[in-house]
Amino acid sequence: MGKVVVLDHPLIKHKLTFIRDKNTGAKEFRELVKEISMLMAYEVTRDFTLEEIEIETPICKTKSQIISGKKLGLVPVLRAGLGMVDGMLNILPAAKVGHIGLYRDPKTFKPVEYFCKLPQDIGERDLIVLDPMLATGGSATAAIGFLKKRGAQNIKLVNIIAAPEGIEKVKSTYPDVDIYVASIDEKLNEHAYIVPGLGDAGDRLFGTK
Numbered sequence: 764m765g766k767v768v769v770l771d772h773p774l775i776k777h778k779l780t781f782i783r784d785k786n787t788g789a790k791e792f793r794e795l796v797k798e799i800s801m802l803m804a805y806e807v808t809r810d811f812t813l814e815e816i817e818i819e820t821p822i823c824k825t826k827s828q829i830i831s832g833k834k835l836g837l838v839p840v841l842r843a844g845l846g847m848v849d850g851m852l853n854i855l856p857a858a859k860v861g862h863i864g865l866y867r868d869p870k871t872f873k874p875v876e877y878f879c880k881l882p883q884d885i886g887e888r889d890l891i892v893l894d895p896m897l898a899t900g901g902s903a904t905a906a907i908g909f910l911k912k913r914g915a916q917n918i919k920l921v922n923i924i925a926a927p928e929g930i931e932k933v934k935s936t937y938p939d940v941d942i943y944v945a946s947i948d949e950k951l952n953e954h955a956y957i958v959p960g961l962g963d964a965g966d967r968l969f970g971t972k
């Protein structure tokens with residue numbers, strides 16, 4: 764069974780407050796989403812395995828550890844997921860990046876696909892799906908479904924804010940996927956927006972509202 768990990772570190776909580784605040788402008792919002800993503804990368808990579816190699820310090824030879832050759836893929840869900848890519852790449856610079864374009868139909872709340880470009884060897888990579896918001900879970904399950912159809916086996920989902928409904932949907936549809944979130948909020952409203960949430964993450968990142 765996949766796990767649900769809530770990253771409640773004080774630094775993350777502090778930065779969350781400011782991305783929730785409606786008076787935070789796009790520049791600061793983007794910087795904070797990037798910083799939160801970097802901090803989340805720390806925990807998302809906790810189960811990475813290490814191997815020992817021999818190196819030489821200026822003083823002597825010694826054994827030391829490095830992360831065993833892991834092929835990684837970051838998969839932002841457009842548009843809002845783009846805001847998390849740079850922060851993750853700062854920590855995981857060798858990862859390849861695939862893009863899945865989805866928008867949520869405002870009436871049905873169902874995800875509509877408009878773009879998909881993934882690394883060719885997607886089936887050999889451990890994948891980290893990025894999207895700041897997990898609301899009904901429609902977009903996340905659609906994105907995970909695309910990846911699985913193309914052979915992906917090891918998928919983690921990273922969201923900054925999640926609604927309980929979205930977590931349940933991902934858990935019940937893909938029980939093997941680990942979910943990492945900075946906050947599980949209270950509920951969805953009648954427009955399927957997360958309460959209290961932060962509004963529309965894509966619009967706030969790109970200034971489209």
Ligand SMILES: O=P(O)(O)OC[C@H]1O[C@H](OP(=O)(O)OP(=O)(O)O)[C@H](O)[C@@H]1O
Nearest residue numbers: 841842843866867898899900901902965
């Ligand atoms: O869990 P769900 O109910 O599917 O909602 C979450 C999705 O909604 C938002 O994207 P949106 O459709 O606003 O597209 P955008 O990123 O282009 O703004 C968000 O970034 C998720 O992808």
Ligand SMILES: O=c1cc[nH]c(=O)[nH]1
Nearest residue numbers: 898956957962963964
């Ligand atoms: O609260 C929400 C729900 C879906 N998408 C967002 O950007 N915010």
Ligand SMILES: [Mg+2]
Nearest residue numbers: 963964965966
């Ligand atoms: Mg949006």
